[in-house]
Amino acid sequence: MGRLFTIGELLIDFTPTNEYGSLTAIEHFTKNAGGAPANVAAVCAKLGLQAALFTQVGQDAFGDFLKTTLQQAGVDTSYIRQTTEGETSLAFVSLATNGDRDFLFYRRQTADLLYKPEYLPLQLLTSNDIVHFCSVNLVESPMKQAHIALIEQAHQAGSLVSFDPNVRLPLWHNESACRETILAFLPKAHIVKLSEEELVFLTAIEDEQIAVQTLFQENVAIIIITHGAKGASLYTTQQHFYVPADKVATVDTTGAGDAFIGALLSQFLTQHLTVATIAAFCEQHAEDLLSFANHYAGISTTRHGAIPSYPARHELSFR
Numbered sequence: 001m002g003r004l005f006t007i008g009e010l011l012i013d014f015t016p017t018n019e020y021g022s023l024t025a026i027e028h029f030t031k032n033a034g035g036a037p038a039n040v041a042a043v044c045a046k047l048g049l050q051a052a053l054f055t056q057v058g059q060d061a062f063g064d065f066l067k068t069t070l071q072q073a074g075v076d077t078s079y080i081r082q083t084t085e086g087e088t089s090l091a092f093v094s095l096a097t098n099g100d101r102d103f104l105f106y107r108r109q110t111a112d113l114l115y116k117p118e119y120l121p122l123q124l125l126t127s128n129d130i131v132h133f134c135s136v137n138l139v140e141s142p143m144k145q146a147h148i149a150l151i152e153q154a155h156q157a158g159s160l161v162s163f164d165p166n167v168r169l170p171l172w173h174n175e176s177a178c179r180e181t182i183l184a185f186l187p188k189a190h191i192v193k194l195s196e197e198e199l200v201f202l203t204a205i206e207d208e209q210i211a212v213q214t215l216f217q218e219n220v221a222i223i224i225i226t227h228g229a230k231g232a233s234l235y236t237t238q239q240h241f242y243v244p245a246d247k248v249a250t251v252d253t254t255g256a257g258d259a260f261i262g263a264l265l266s267q268f269l270t271q272h273l274t275v276a277t278i279a280a281f282c283e284q285h286a287e288d289l290l291s292f293a294n295h296y297a298g299i300s301t302t303r304h305g306a307i308p309s310y311p312a313r314h315e316l317s318f319r
Contacts, residue, residue, distance in 0.1 A: 002128030002159075002269050003050040007150050008037035008137040009112045010055045010070075010080065011089035012062050015254060015305060023094045023104055032254075032305040033069040034091060035112075036134045036166045039255045042307045043262025043296070045074030049269050052076035054150065056115040062088035063111070073307055081119060086111035093254060105171055113141040117149040127158035127274055130191075130265055135165040138181050139172065151188050160268065160275060161219065163189035164261050167198050175201075187218035190275055191268075193261045195226050208233070209240060221279045224290075226260055228253075231294055234286045236279045241286035246298040255306025256297045262310075263296035264289060 013034030016026045033042075037053060044051040053075060057063030059082045066088065067077045089107035107113070125131065131154040137143045154161050165182045172178040179202060186192060186202075192215065196208065205211035212223050212235045223235045231244035267289055273281055282289065295316065303309035 001050070002126065002130060002272065003052065004041060004044045004130050004132060004265055004269060005052050005054065005125065005150075006037035006041045006132045007054040007147055008134050008143070009035040009089055009107075010038040010053060010057055010066050011035045011091055011107065011112070012066070013254065013306060014090065014092045015252070016093070016095050020095050023092055023102065026094055029092065030305070031065070033066050033307050034255070035089070036136065036164065036255075036258050037132065038066070038070060038075075039258035039306045039310075040132050040164075040262040040265065041075045042070060042073040043259055043310050044266045044269065046310050046312045047263065047266040048313050049266050050076065052079050054079050054115070054120060054146070056081040056083055056086070056111045056119070058082065058086060058088040058111045059084045060088055062090070069307060073310075079121070081115065083111050083114065086114045095252060095254075103168060103170065105168070107171070112137060113139070113143050115146050116142045117146045120146060120150055120153070122153075125153050125157035125159045128272060129154075129157070129159040130162055130269060131159050132162040132164070132261070132265060134163070135178070135182050135185070136168055136171060138185060147185075155188075158275060160191060160273065160278060161189045162191040162193070162261070162265060164193040164257065165198055165202075166257065167201060186215060187220060190219050190221045190278060191224070191265075192220055192222070193224040193226065193257075193264075195228070195257065199225055221275070222282050224261070224264065226257060232260065232290050234282060234290055236283055239283050239286075241290065243287055243290035243294060245294045248298045248302050250301040252304045252309065253301050254304075255309065256301050258306065259300040259310055260293045260297040263293040267292060
């Protein structure tokens with residue numbers, strides 16, 4: 001069976017312990033492991049798949065905590081470097097009563113941004129593997145170049161490439177730089193996952209079906225649009241499917257999008273999908289795929305944090 005390889009940020013999420021409101025008002029925080037690529041790897045590992053992360057953290061207590069947390073989740077941490085040249089990234093997260101979040105990041109010249117292309121192992125990927133990345137670490141840095149190198153390796157090996165931009169505008173100099181970078185990387189992926197807000201941000205088109213069709217360029221085979229509590233849609237160049245989400249008592253949406261795409265990628269790995277077969281498989285099984293991902297993400301929103309909220313396979317009501 002193939003493996004999932006993710007690349008990007010691994011950081012500390014400080015989330016409100018028992019409070020809702022703005023960051024200016026919250027006084028007590030709980031430390032959690034976070035970072036979208038790390039979250040996705042943790043989802044696949046908890047669902048029984050092999051998953052690893054390429055990144056770098058500080059040679060500090062936070063870096064040690066993050067590696068230990070991922071190891072406990074079942075993620076292969078052998079490709080995670082630690083360095084004294086940069087510190088581990090931090091993010092403070094506030095929660096509204098409806099579970100929506102706001103972020104404040106501390107990550108200028110942090111360890112993850114200093115990860116270099118030469119740190120990547122060579123000839124590791126196969127046609128059974130999936131490489132997943134996001135946009136947070138696509139700002140100008142050695143880590144951006146590492147993303148480019150890994151994606152090139154994936155294409156050469158015939159691996160599937162998955163991209164969830166996971167837009168965080170405060171980390172960019174301006175909206176245009178963020179949009180242009182994402183649009184440059186998007187055609188390199190076979191699988192693209194966007195929220196409905198991100199779709200409008202990238203295309204400036206309000207009609208979802210028209211907007212989606214503009215993004216089917218080069219390698220893109222399937223596009224998934226998430227609608228939060230309303231569910232999700234899956235598009236191929238020929239077909240469109242929509243499945244509503246489960247109704248749950250949401251307490252924290254941190255990492256819910258990562259739970260969704262991680263659950264979906266776990267299904268692709270289980271089915272041994274390849275670049276040549278993924279579109280046809282999704283057209284045949286879209287409703288089951290979306291139902292599974294919706295269900296998994298829904299459970300994660302009923303618990304606090306990201307990685308701690310992700311259920312193992314035996315906790316699911318259907319598999």
